[in-house]
Amino acid sequence: MDKPRNQLITEKSIRLLQQNQYTSHVDSKLTKTEMKSWIEQIFDVKVEGINSSRVRAGRKTRLNSNSAGGRKMIIKLRSNSFIPLFLN
Structure with missing residues (x-):
């Protein structure tokens, strides 16, 4: 299973961080359950x-x-959980 390609940093994704939602580009073959x-x-x-x-x-x-298509996923976590934003 491929991991997310990179985290998406835009104005909208930064606003979503306040609602505990994280945006990421992923491989187009990756499913939601994976x-x-x-x-x-x-x-x-x-x-x-x-x-x-x-x-x-x-x-x-x-x-x-670098203009390949793919898939974007917005992951919503429970209120007491968080992901460190800048990980390599």
């Missing part, structure tokens, strides 16, 4: 719910060739 079990095992937290959406591939330019 993501939930991975998060619960690695970070030792309880996941309340997951929302996912497909991300279209962007337009490739000369400067930015």
Whole structure:
């Protein structure tokens, strides 16, 4: 099972952190149940719910060739749980 590619840091994702929701880009083949079990095992937290959406591939330019599509997941944790934001 692939882990999340990277955490998504945008204005909206920072607002969602206040509601204990974490946004991440993941492999497009990863399912919600696989993501939930991975998060619960690695970070030792309880996941309340997951929302996912497909991300279209962007337009490739000369400067930015990293425009692959994939999937974005928003993970909502229980109120007493948290994930450290910047992990490698």
